[in-house]
Amino acid sequence: MHTDLVAALDIGGTKIAGALVDDDGRILARAQRGTPARQDGETVMRAVAEVLGDLAGSPLWERAGSIGIGSAGPVDASAGTVSPVNVPGWRDFPLVDRVRTVTGGLPVELIGDGVAITAAEHWQGAARGHDNALCMVVSTGVGGGLVLGGRLHPGPTGNAGHIGHISVDLDGDPCPCGARGCVERIASGPNIARRALEQGWRPGPDGDAS
Numbered sequence: 001m002h003t004d005l006v007a008a009l010d011i012g013g014t015k016i017a018g019a020l021v022d023d024d025g026r027i028l029a030r031a032q033r034g035t036p037a038r039q040d041g042e043t044v045m046r047a048v049a050e051v052l053g054d055l056a057g058s059p060l061w062e063r064a065g066s067i068g069i070g071s072a073g074p075v076d077a078s079a080g081t082v083s084p085v086n087v088p089g090w091r092d093f094p095l096v097d098r099v100r101t102v103t104g105g106l107p108v109e110l111i112g113d114g115v116a117i118t119a120a121e122h123w124q125g126a127a128r129g130h131d132n133a134l135c136m137v138v139s140t141g142v143g144g145g146l147v148l149g150g151r152l153h154p155g156p157t158g159n160a161g162h163i164g165h166i167s168v169d170l171d172g173d174p175c176p177c178g179a180r181g182c183v184e185r186i187a188s189g190p191n192i193a194r195r196a197l198e199q200g201w202r203p204g205p206d207g208d209a210s
């Protein structure tokens, strides 16, 4: 059997996306669920299992040889656990073990989502050909990752370059991470909308304030 595909999981505070991806980075199958971020950890894990179940329903699934996870941070890649700031039900959640169990023992690799997108941008995107880069994600949170000296630099726990929880306003709003004035507290998608609403902005006719 050819095991030339990777099953990829992107776990964020708003959605959980899965895909079967080939060696060239082409997405051959997709699945997605909303993240039940305000519910308990087992409910969030069920949504992950449903995404994997959808992928496993594809005839291509038998070609998947491993699982790669990019998760909202912080993560502990060496311990295989995640504690996403925007998913409070997961604290030191053993995501790698749980995904390995769901998928019948396939090897699982975990990294922070900011590092994952940095690897992708360096491989095929905006950072291609650059030896040093900081790549950022702005969505439910703000993440980031580093390329240094031409190589991805995840750091020992997989969080290097996670710029979202660096404080840029020491007297700023409290952040769920415990610090004040974090980049994420100011510049994530939901916080951009929150600050705009506080300043008097009103959403357009579609009512979308996100």
Ligand SMILES: [Zn+2]
Binding pocket: 164, 165, 166, 175, 176, 177, 178, 179, 182, 184, 185
């Ligand atoms: Zn913070």
